[in-house]
Amino acid sequence: MLKEYLQASKAEIEAYLSTLLESPNREYARLYESMKYSLLMGGKRIRPIITKAVIEALGGTWESYKDVICAIELIHTYSLIHDDLPAMDNDDFRRGKPTNHRVYGDGMAVLAGDGLLTYAFELVSNHSSLRPDQVVSIIRSLAKGAGPSGMVGGQSFDLESEGKCLPLEELVVLHKGKTGALFSTAVEIGLIVMDANSHIATSYLQYADYLGLLFQITDDILDVVGTQEELGKTPGSDERQHKATYVSILGLEEARARASEVASKAKAELEASNQYSPVLEGLIQYLMDRTQ
Amino acid sequence: MLKEYLQASKAEIEAYLSTLLESPNREYARLYESMKYSLLMGGKRIRPIITKAVIEALGGTWESYKDVICAIELIHTYSLIHDDLPAMDNDDFRRGKPTNHRVYGDGMAVLAGDGLLTYAFELVSNHSSLRPDQVVSIIRSLAKGAGPSGMVGGQSFDLESEGKCLPLEELVVLHKGKTGALFSTAVEIGLIVMDANSHIATSYLQYADYLGLLFQITDDILDVVGTQEELGKTPGSDERQHKATYVSILGLEEARARASEVASKAKAELEASNQYSPVLEGLIQYLMDRTQ
Numbered sequence: 001m002l003k004e005y006l007q008a009s010k011a012e013i014e015a016y017l018s019t020l021l022e023s024p025n026r027e028y029a030r031l032y033e034s035m036k037y038s039l040l041m042g043g044k045r046i047r048p049i050i051t052k053a054v055i056e057a058l059g060g061t062w063e064s065y066k067d068v069i070c071a072i073e074l075i076h077t078y079s080l081i082h083d084d085l086p087a088m089d090n091d092d093f094r095r096g097k098p099t100n101h102r103v104y105g106d107g108m109a110v111l112a113g114d115g116l117l118t119y120a121f122e123l124v125s126n127h128s129s130l131r132p133d134q135v136v137s138i139i140r141s142l143a144k145g146a147g148p149s150g151m152v153g154g155q156s157f158d159l160e161s162e163g164k165c166l167p168l169e170e171l172v173v174l175h176k177g178k179t180g181a182l183f184s185t186a187v188e189i190g191l192i193v194m195d196a197n198s199h200i201a202t203s204y205l206q207y208a209d210y211l212g213l214l215f216q217i218t219d220d221i222l223d224v225v226g227t228q229e230e231l232g233k234t235p236g237s238d239e240r241q242h243k244a245t246y247v248s249i250l251g252l253e254e255a256r257a258r259a260s261e262v263a264s265k266a267k268a269e270l271e272a273s274n275q276y277s278p279v280l281e282g283l284i285q286y287l288m289d290r291t292q
Numbered sequence: 293m294l295k296e297y298l299q300a301s302k303a304e305i306e307a308y309l310s311t312l313l314e315s316p317n318r319e320y321a322r323l324y325e326s327m328k329y330s331l332l333m334g335g336k337r338i339r340p341i342i343t344k345a346v347i348e349a350l351g352g353t354w355e356s357y358k359d360v361i362c363a364i365e366l367i368h369t370y371s372l373i374h375d376d377l378p379a380m381d382n383d384d385f386r387r388g389k390p391t392n393h394r395v396y397g398d399g400m401a402v403l404a405g406d407g408l409l410t411y412a413f414e415l416v417s418n419h420s421s422l423r424p425d426q427v428v429s430i431i432r433s434l435a436k437g438a439g440p441s442g443m444v445g446g447q448s449f450d451l452e453s454e455g456k457c458l459p460l461e462e463l464v465v466l467h468k469g470k471t472g473a474l475f476s477t478a479v480e481i482g483l484i485v486m487d488a489n490s491h492i493a494t495s496y497l498q499y500a501d502y503l504g505l506l507f508q509i510t511d512d513i514l515d516v517v518g519t520q521e522e523l524g525k526t527p528g529s530d531e532r533q534h535k536a537t538y539v540s541i542l543g544l545e546e547a548r549a550r551a552s553e554v555a556s557k558a559k560a561e562l563e564a565s566n567q568y569s570p571v572l573e574g575l576i577q578y579l580m581d582r583t584q
Binding site for chain 1: 434466
């Protein structure tokens with residue numbers, strides 16, 4: 001049931017994404033090609049699916065808000081392109097395919113990321129059926145979640161921490177920025193679109209925090225137990241890069257126990273909201289069981 | 293007179309910029325330091341000065357709109373950081389000081405640029421005295437001017453064209469994106485803030501086009517005739533990098549003649565607007581006479 005929902009949502013999101021980013025002239029064609037290459041490379045599309053699920057839980061539809069739902073995926077894609085650069089993680093493969101800079105060169109990959117990030121804000125600013133104050137709130141949420149006090153901050157701390165042995169509290173700060181901030185934004189955009197009341201908003205945002213943490217813990221576990229085929233990249237990269245992870249700090253079993261605990265807390269927040277959503281609940285188990 | 297205005301405006305802008313970007317925690321401190329390093333490195337601050345001058349010409353004040361005026365400088369600074377990267381122009385010095393990646397490393401420089409770009413949108417989205425529809429319009433203008441159909445597009449075409457002999461029409465496309473788009477945005481933000489009527493808006497935007505073109509032609513001339521001390525970087529870098537420029541295509545004398553012609557057209561547009569501004573007119577001559 002959830003599996004079908006995720007597949008159908010992913011297909012809708014990718015169909016919409018493929019309509020974006022037509023070059024306005026032939027001179028910029030290669031830039032647009034490089035942006036599309038990474039944007040349409042696949043992936044779970046988990047962030048826009050979360051936004052979509054929140055909107056649907058509160059009575060809205062995908063059709064009315066697809067641009068706003070997909071903006072976060074443009075931002076996520078940009079972050080992956082820059083993260084893979086030789087100056088950062090220096091990854092050659094992503095989702096089983098050569099990374100952007102391996103195909104288009106390092107300079108074009110920098111620009112493809114810059115272009116996707118900037119275009120995300122253009123896309124949201126063009127939305128015409130939301131009230132302007134909602135559009136402003138969505139942009140503020142995206143910028144805070146993706147910016148220096150959010151995702152970029154987390155990435156910078158990650159870069160600074162390479163090869164260092166981090167205490168658990170610092171790892172939590174790192175991932176709150178690197179992964180958690182954009183998960184919160186994914187939920188918050190849905191809440192803004194649907195003018196959710198503050199009771200629902202508080203619970204849903206707590207849920208988002210736990211979901212982001214769960215995503216990161218299971219990501220760290222997968223890097224140890226996943227296979228190359230499932231991951232689309234070489235497993236064990238965290239260890240090779242001497243990255244602090246939940247597994248390296250807590251050990252595999254304790255990391256798994258922590259994941260279960262966080263999953264329970266996420267579920268409890270959903271229940272506390274009195275706004276039940278089978279999809280949002282299903283996403284918790286989905287992250288627990290994921291193999292990629 | 294203009295000189296004093298430019299100096300005073302630059303001082304006001306830099307005083308305001310220096311109040312931005314305090315790190316929310318010690319983990320992100322190095323990122324914030326690297327962003328501030330480039331943001332406070334000096335420069336002419338020509339883009340925010342243009343926005344400020346447009347707002348003042350139409351009866352507004354710097355005090356009321358300084359965040360919106362300065363957002364474009366954050367975007368300009370990000371573009372310089374990424375442009376200087378080894379993956380792009382590979383410049384070691386900017387304004388007489390080591391470039392961001394020379395001080396903080398390539399990875400942090402990528403993130404500092406990403407952070408400044410994203411924060412620019414956060415800054416504008418936080419503005420509380422403009423109407424929400426004006427904030428949305430400003431964000432749209434910034435995103436279009438800075439994004440893949442604007443500045444990033446021009447940069448990508450520049451990257452693609454390195455070492456190639458471009459015809460003049462293509463060089464015009466390149467610079468319309470790389471420099472012109474953000475000059476247009478600088479003017480447009482002022483027009484949006486002041487709810488300018490369409491007659492003024494049309495003339496002012498034409499003026500912006502000519503001013504951007506004038507800036508680029510004089511930039512190319514300076515790269516040939518400027519001194520290292522004046523430029524804060526090694527002159528002749530365009531020729532070393534085999535870049536097509538107005539000077540390489542037209543020759544120095546013809547490039548100078550073209551600059552004069554464009555300056556006259558810019559002045560004519562200002563006159564046609566019936567909204568005279570000694571500062572905006574003075575900026576034309578300032579660009580003609582500049583030595584840095």
